[in-house]
Amino acid sequence: MNTADVIVIGGGIHGCSTALHCRLRGLSVVVVEKDHVARHASGVNAGGVRRLNRHPAEIPLAMASAALWQRIEDLVHDDCGYRQTGQIRVAEGEPGLAAIAARRRLVEGLGYSHEQWIGPEELFELVPAISRHCLGALWTADDGHADPTRTTRAFARQAAALGAEFLTPCRAGMPRRAGGGWQVPTDRGTFSGAQVVNCAGAWGGAVAAALGEPVPIEPIAPMMLVTARMAPFVDPVVASFDRMISFKQSPNGSVVIGGGWRSRAEPDANRAHVEFGELHRLIGTTLDLFPVMRGARIVRSWAGIEGAMPDAIPVIGPSMTAPGVIHAFGFSAHGFQLGPIGGAIVADLVESGATSLPIEPFSIARFAGQAWREAS
Amino acid sequence: MNARLEAPVFDLAIVGAGPAGMAAAVEAAARGLAAVVLDEQPAPGGQIWRNIEASGGRASLGGSYAKGAAHAAAFRAAVADYRPGTLVWHVETADHEPARLWLMQGERVGQLRARRVLIAPGATERPVPVPGWTLPGAMTVGALQTLLKGAEVVPSAPVVLAGNGPLLYLTAVQLAACGARIAAVLWTAPPGAWRGAVPHLPGFLASGTWRAGLGLMRDFRALGIRVVRDVAAIEITGDGRAEAVRYRTAGGASGEIATGLVALHEGVIPATNLARAIGCEHLWDEAQAAFRPRLGPWGQTSVEGVLIAGDGGGIAGADAAPLAGRLAVLGAAHALGRLTLPERDGLAAPLRRDLDRILRGRAFIDRLYPPRLARAALPDAVVVCRCEEVTAGAVRGAVASGAQGPNQIKAFLRCGMGPCQGRFCDPTVTRLIAEARGVPEAEVGQFRLRPPVKPVPLTAFAAAGEEVA
Numbered sequence: 001m002n003t004a005d006v007i008v009i010g011g012g013i014h015g016c017s018t019a020l021h022c023r024l025r026g027l028s029v030v031v032v033e034k035d036h037v038a039r040h041a042s043g044v045n046a047g048g049v050r051r052l053n054r055h056p057a058e059i060p061l062a063m064a065s066a067a068l069w070q071r072i073e074d075l076v077h078d079d080c081g082y083r084q085t086g087q088i089r090v091a092e093g094e095p096g097l098a099a100i101a102a103r104r105r106l107v108e109g110l111g112y113s114h115e116q117w118i119g120p121e122e123l124f125e126l127v128p129a130i131s132r133h134c135l136g137a138l139w140t141a142d143d144g145h146a147d148p149t150r151t152t153r154a155f156a157r158q159a160a161a162l163g164a165e166f167l168t169p170c171r172a173g174m175p176r177r178a179g180g181g182w183q184v185p186t187d188r189g190t191f192s193g194a195q196v197v198n199c200a201g202a203w204g205g206a207v208a209a210a211l212g213e214p215v216p217i218e219p220i221a222p223m224m225l226v227t228a229r230m231a232p233f234v235d236p237v238v239a240s241f242d243r244m245i246s247f248k249q250s251p252n253g254s255v256v257i258g259g260g261w262r263s264r265a266e267p268d269a270n271r272a273h274v275e276f277g278e279l280h281r282l283i284g285t286t287l288d289l290f291p292v293m294r295g296a297r298i299v300r301s302w303a304g305i306e307g308a309m310p311d312a313i314p315v316i317g318p319s320m321t322a323p324g325v326i327h328a329f330g331f332s333a334h335g336f337q338l339g340p341i342g343g344a345i346v347a348d349l350v351e352s353g354a355t356s357l358p359i360e361p362f363s364i365a366r367f368a369g370q371a372w373r374e375a376s
Numbered sequence: 377m378n379a380r381l382e383a384p385v386f387d388l389a390i391v392g393a394g395p396a397g398m399a400a401a402v403e404a405a406a407r408g409l410a411a412v413v414l415d416e417q418p419a420p421g422g423q424i425w426r427n428i429e430a431s432g433g434r435a436s437l438g439g440s441y442a443k444g445a446a447h448a449a450a451f452r453a454a455v456a457d458y459r460p461g462t463l464v465w466h467v468e469t470a471d472h473e474p475a476r477l478w479l480m481q482g483e484r485v486g487q488l489r490a491r492r493v494l495i496a497p498g499a500t501e502r503p504v505p506v507p508g509w510t511l512p513g514a515m516t517v518g519a520l521q522t523l524l525k526g527a528e529v530v531p532s533a534p535v536v537l538a539g540n541g542p543l544l545y546l547t548a549v550q551l552a553a554c555g556a557r558i559a560a561v562l563w564t565a566p567p568g569a570w571r572g573a574v575p576h577l578p579g580f581l582a583s584g585t586w587r588a589g590l591g592l593m594r595d596f597r598a599l600g601i602r603v604v605r606d607v608a609a610i611e612i613t614g615d616g617r618a619e620a621v622r623y624r625t626a627g628g629a630s631g632e633i634a635t636g637l638v639a640l641h642e643g644v645i646p647a648t649n650l651a652r653a654i655g656c657e658h659l660w661d662e663a664q665a666a667f668r669p670r671l672g673p674w675g676q677t678s679v680e681g682v683l684i685a686g687d688g689g690g691i692a693g694a695d696a697a698p699l700a701g702r703l704a705v706l707g708a709a710h711a712l713g714r715l716t717l718p719e720r721d722g723l724a725a726p727l728r729r730d731l732d733r734i735l736r737g738r739a740f741i742d743r744l745y746p747p748r749l750a751r752a753a754l755p756d757a758v759v760v761c762r763c764e765e766v767t768a769g770a771v772r773g774a775v776a777s778g779a780q781g782p783n784q785i786k787a788f789l790r791c792g793m794g795p796c797q798g799r800f801c802d803p804t805v806t807r808l809i810a811e812a813r814g815v816p817e818a819e820v821g822q823f824r825l826r827p828p829v830k831p832v833p834l835t836a837f838a839a840a841g842e843e844v845a
Contacts (some may be wrong), residue, residue, distance in 0.1 A: 036780065036784060038782075038787070043787060130761055149787040149788075150787075151786075153778075157778075227834070228794075228795050228831055252790070263468075271655070272828055273468065274466070274468075274826070275468055276466065276468070276827075277476075279837070280485075280837045280838070283834050283837040283838060284837075284838055285734075286834060287835070287838055288832060293834055294834070294835050295833070296833070296834045297795070297831035297832060297833050298828060298831060298832045298833075298834060299794070299795050299797070299828070299831045300826045300827075300828075301826055301827055301828070302798070302826045345660065
């Protein structure tokens with residue numbers, strides 16, 4: 001029988017970060033990944049390292065993660081393509097300005113100052129290529145972006161270098177109780193461990209359901225477009241309060257355009273389709289915001305499978321029904337920045353059952369209800 | 377109201393107007409299907425019969441080219457809705473619903489729907505990555521042919537042809553007929569290849585294609601061109617552009633020929649980009665050393681409603697393609713309830729008989745002209761992916777650091793992520809991974825392709841915003 005202190009299901013950024021932080025504390029770890037590291041949401045997201053405009057409950061975690069991003073190279077021995085270019089969210093009209101005002105009241109009320117108002121002049125100076133119809137923006141100067149695949153792989157590589165075992169491709173079955181601990185059947189035999197961590201992303205709901213605590217997770221497939229390389233014209237990542245868009249020029253010159261436009265996810269078939277039906281609206285927004293994009297050509301599009309919760313914040317914390325199981329899934333398309341701290345939080349919980357960061361809002365208990373009783 | 381639902385619905389969308397697509401259109405008209413033909417080229421003919429109408433089947437390009445004129449005429453007479461200059465850059469499919477085809481025509485994006493989609497994409501040249509293959513002045517024989525047939529451009533400097541296969545003979549004959557000078561042919565088929573081919577000789581003889589083949593070889597010999605046989609390795613050299621080609625034969629002889637134009641060719645492989653972007657399952661064809669889609673007897677792919685005919689389904693040539701195109705249409709007509717089973721099978725029987733006869737001759741050709749440069753050990757410094765300038769050494773390094781398949785190579789190196797969508801590097805990347813891991817290419821697989829299959833300007837969407845909405 002194969003044993004480890006911790007069995008992690010899922011080789012995305014949170015699973016790999018969990019493996020690394022557990023190894024840093026001397027715990028033995030096995031990561032079971034059905035495809036390969038960073039195959040889904042962790043490898044195909046836009047790479048935003050963003051605190052700007054986060055859910056209030058996520059801000060403390062995002063702050064703590066930002067501190068880890070600052071020294072990411074010390075942590076994983078790779079710079080992860082991390083660049084502190086800043087992140088900007090513009091207002092294009094009165095509704096956007098009103099949203100900015102409300103957001104400032106909220107964030108400042110919580111005692112944070114990372115989101116700064118900038119007027120049109122400062123905006124046009126920071127982003128000369130942006131259309132002059134923009135009225136101002138919120139700006140977080142030390143946000144930025146990183147290469148998502150490279151980052152996730154770096155976490156996996158460093159965890160493996162410290163002795164974590166990665167089983168890829170290897171499908172995990174549902175955890176089952178065994179003595180005081182847990183067994184996880186896999187394609188490569190059954191593994192037993194004191195604790196199991198559910199970092200299965202869009203597939204995390206199935207694990208929770210098997211443990212008698214189903215949650216209303218929805219598999220989603222956010223779509224992205226990428227252009228052929230262009231001469232550099234924008235540094236910060238740009239979003240809008242008025243329309244769905246996220247816009248970033250990669251260091252290699254290609255422009256990555258997203259913003260949460262969803263297509264059809266088929267988690268059982270392990271695939272997502274790109275559907276162009278609605279994307280002309282995203283393209284219209286792109287051309288409005290950046291006139292230079294009139295010369296751009298789309299060379300590729302994709303959609304990755306991610307798990308979204310109805311309240312758009314993840315499930316992080318111990319299982320309510322299965323002692324020894326810890327959940328960290330359902331990051332709802334903004335879990336990348338939280339990756340470095342997510343693994344540290346889980347390692348805290350594994351080690352001591354508690355963490356100093358405020359994770360109560362992420363408890364799976366918020367979904368307790370009829371379905372749970374039926375399932376158990 | 378959601379105008380997406382209003383896109384017109386055809387019984388059949390035929391993508392490509394080469395030998396398979398043109399014949400399919402004629403058959404579709406005969407079966408009363410509401411069909412539309414979408415082709416990227418400005419005129420029917422595909423690659424092999426490119427520009428066939430305007431050139432009137434120029435005698436200098438040979439008899440097999442002239443045959444295309446009759447096909448094109450039949451196509452013109454039958455086709456009701458033919459849209460040349462139309463790129464199909466993505467097909468969205470869902471079970472039990474018509475497929476949605478995304479088009480680009482001129483500078484506008486458009487769409488239509490179809491209950492069945494027949495892709496007839498033809499072949500693409502097998503990439504022959506040799507040292508120097510990315511220098512200006514090094515090109516594929518196909519590119520040279522495109523110049524001859526389309527622009528009627530004849531190279532003024534002496535040309536070196538390197539590789540093997542019927543198309544290399546044909547190009548030499550066509551070039552000579554057009555007045556071009558050929559400095560040498562560096563022939564890469566091993567002299568012993570005929571031994572592997574002989575068992576397939578009866579099928580080849582029965583296929584009847586030997587007549588054309590023999591004529592072609594006679595014409596080639598008559599040219600008296602210098603031929604270096606059994607060439608095992610070549611290198612194109614020059615300062616910023618091709619200036620010379622060095623070669624080495626299996627016997628150890630070597631030499632150098634000064635030339636500013638080197639045309640490489642080691643056969644063609646199915647053009648699978650659109651089918652793969654749609655998600656059709658592909659398998660490795662060992663005899664042709666290439667991936668091809670897995671097809672049913674009526675051209676059905678693994679994706680419901682999507683069919684493939686012609687060389688895009690496996691290389692069989694311009695005589696086989698029209699038959700496969702017609703069979704696919706008969707299968708579709710039956711599936712759509714326009715033909716009874718006996719009607720379909722009755723109409724199909726003679727076509728299938730002819731097709732089988734031609735296919736029996738193919739194994740002989742495949743074995744007589746195996747790729748050699750394209751399968752030879754690749755020096756680390758050779759660029760594999762032209763768009764992202766990724767070398768063979770970089771691919772090997774990525775495999776050594778854990779990349780098990782082409783999609784991870786893509787993530788590691790951006791290899792295959794440029795505007796060509798992997799067309800030039802795909803087979804080479806798969807081969808390098810297979811070699812490094814010591815597993816068959818079948819196990820390594822191919823790049824997962826993402827739409828659009830060719831770049832689409834953003835403004836094309838904006839122009840069509842109203843329509844697309």
